[in-house]
Amino acid sequence: MTRSRRPRQLPRRVLAAVVGALGLLALTVLLPGASARFTSVTANPAGAWATDGVAAPTGLTAVQTCTRTPITFRGATTATSQSPLTLSPPATTQVGDVLVAQVAYYGAATISAPSDWTHLFTDTSGGFVTSAVYHKVATGADTATFTRPDSSPGDMVGGILAYGGVDRSSPVAVSARVTGAGETVTLPTVTTTVKDTMVVYLLGRRVAPFPTPGGLRERWKLSSDSEGVTAADESFVGPGTTPSRSTSLAGSTTEYVAQTIALRPVAPLVEAALSWTASSSSWATGYHLERSSGGTVQSTRPITPITTPTATEGPLVNGTAYTFRLSAYRGTWTSASVTTTLTPSC
Known part of the structure; x- marks a missing residue:
């Protein structure tokens, strides 16, 4: 009489490791840039990504400032x-x-x-x-x-x-x-x-x-x-x-x-005073600010920390229309952007 052999079973610890590796592999495949994102998520308080993501700033406005040198x-x-x-x-x-x-x-x-x-x-x-x-x-x-x-x-x-x-x-x-x-x-x-x-x-x-x-x-x-x-x-x-x-x-x-x-006095220094309501994200790092005119990007720069509610951009040219775009970021994650426009006339 021949005895039937039972299939060999993997130890539970090995099985858990295999499942974890497969899960990590799936995350890497499904999410663009997942490696950096995974690091960002796991480096933040539990549940931060699930609760607020990278929230966009709101209420972006631009007001001209004209700094004159008196004669x-x-x-x-x-x-x-x-x-x-x-x-x-x-x-x-x-x-x-x-x-x-x-x-x-x-x-x-x-x-x-x-x-x-x-x-x-x-x-x-x-x-x-x-x-x-x-x-x-x-x-x-x-x-x-x-x-x-x-x-x-x-x-x-x-x-x-x-x-x-x-x-x-x-x-x-x-x-x-x-x-x-x-x-x-x-x-x-x-x-x-x-x-x-x-x-x-x-x-x-x-x-x-x-x-x-x-x-x-x-x-x-x-x-x-x-x-x-x-x-x-x-x-x-x-x-x-x-x-x-x-x-x-x-x-x-x-x-x-x-x-x-x-x-005639020296031409005034023309700038834009920008203000906004800060992102509500509890873990975003800062903002990306972009200035463009006529469809051409003139400058981009980061602004930190995330609690910052204002910035100054310039020098600008009188009579030229400018668009300012602002978004919050954390690593490679970027929020939706808010924009405003300004045509200075100092």
Whole structure:
């Protein structure tokens, strides 16, 4: 009689190990990137993935911020002499400042100036008084000599103003000039679309200078033997039209020139102030922030920790539309994203 053999059974410990290995293999096959995900899950408190996953942030908003550098008056110098007239910049001038020079003289001749000074305009009233205006960016070698080519009588008179925080590539936002004769002069107003300009007023007058108009900061008032000059300025928030300013010198109806210049400030730093409600995930690490414009991604960066509710993005360009996309992450896990848009107009 032959005995039948029972199938050989695996020990329980071996069987448990085989089942565990098969389960792990199935997890690896079924979940993309499962190895990293498995590590993330098992490294967190029990049940974290099951209860909150990687929850997305909510309520993303973007508000523009415009950081402006105010135009600063550095100083002023004046001089008077027969031709040629040499003007030195103020001792407090810094390299990169914008310099404005006024030269006034008798007659209507055209004067010569150094080649590194840009001629803005020259105005003559009645053939008796002329005021020429120039500007340049300070380099540290800014002494200027102005020469009148004719033999007209009378000294030349003028000065240099120095300002910091002015746009070096396009310092003059707008200007206006008037000429006339009489006891009273109304300074020309200007209308500017630029915010936070510095408005400079330059007066040239036959014989004595006009008093500084009320409401302005006097920068100089000086006479030669034939002409007088007055310089003043004021900060103008704008945009819009500058206030009307007048000044008078009783008993004198001589010729005058009045010139107004609005200096353009350095362009503001434009940024986006982003805010959101933080992810409710108890184990997410941080956020991925993406900035794009015109369908092109310009930058991506992580933001940590997960409790962070704000960020700043920039610099941005005025008039350009931007999209900001934010998502929470843990390792290779990423939540759904929230987006917002902004077109700054500082």
